Amino acid sequence: MIKIPLSTEQEQEQEQESKQSYSETLCSTEGFENKTTKGITLNNQQYVVIQKDSQLYVYKNRCPHIGINLEYQPNRFLDKEEQYIQCSNHGALFEIDTGYCVAGPCSGKSIIAVAFQHTNNTILVSGE
Numbered sequence: 592m593i594k595i596p597l598s599t600e601q602e603q604e605q606e607q608e609s610k611q612s613y614s615e616t617l618c619s620t621e622g623f624e625n626k627t628t629k630g631i632t633l634n635n636q637q638y639v640v641i642q643k644d645s646q647l648y649v650y651k652n653r654c655p656h657i658g659i660n661l662e663y664q665p666n667r668f669l670d671k672e673e674q675y676i677q678c679s680n681h682g683a684l685f686e687i688d689t690g691y692c693v694a695g696p697c698s699g700k701s702i703i704a705v706a707f708q709h710t711n712n713t714i715l716v717s718g719e
């Protein structure tokens with residue numbers, strides 16, 4: 592595949608677009624380590640941020656079963672074995688890297704993944 596270099600103007604447009612799309616600071620990732628989970632409220636929306644290995648994941652903190660928050664204690668979202676995100680209400684299990692429900696009353700559904708940008712230890716979202 593041949594890569595065509597972008598002009599400076601195109602690069603500036605892309606940079607501008609990405610800055611406009613991800614303008615809201617969700618949280619800092621300072622001190623995050625493997626299996627860190629964090630619940631955050633931004634603009635009346637609830638989010639969960641998870642680090643697994645060196646990857647970050649952001650989801651809406653809303654169980655697809657009946658639409659309530661997932662955590663059983665503040666910032667505690669994982670099952671005992673720390674393999675899945677677990678809903679505290681009826682125990683549904685969601686894959687950390689996809690949000691897909693593999694067990695529980697909402698099997699086959701998913702929690703909603705949120706697009707984000709990670710820059711300078713900060714997670715930015717569109718805030719929509």
Ligand code: FES
Nearest residue numbers: 654656678681683
């Ligand atoms: S509310 Fe989450 S499994 Fe029922």
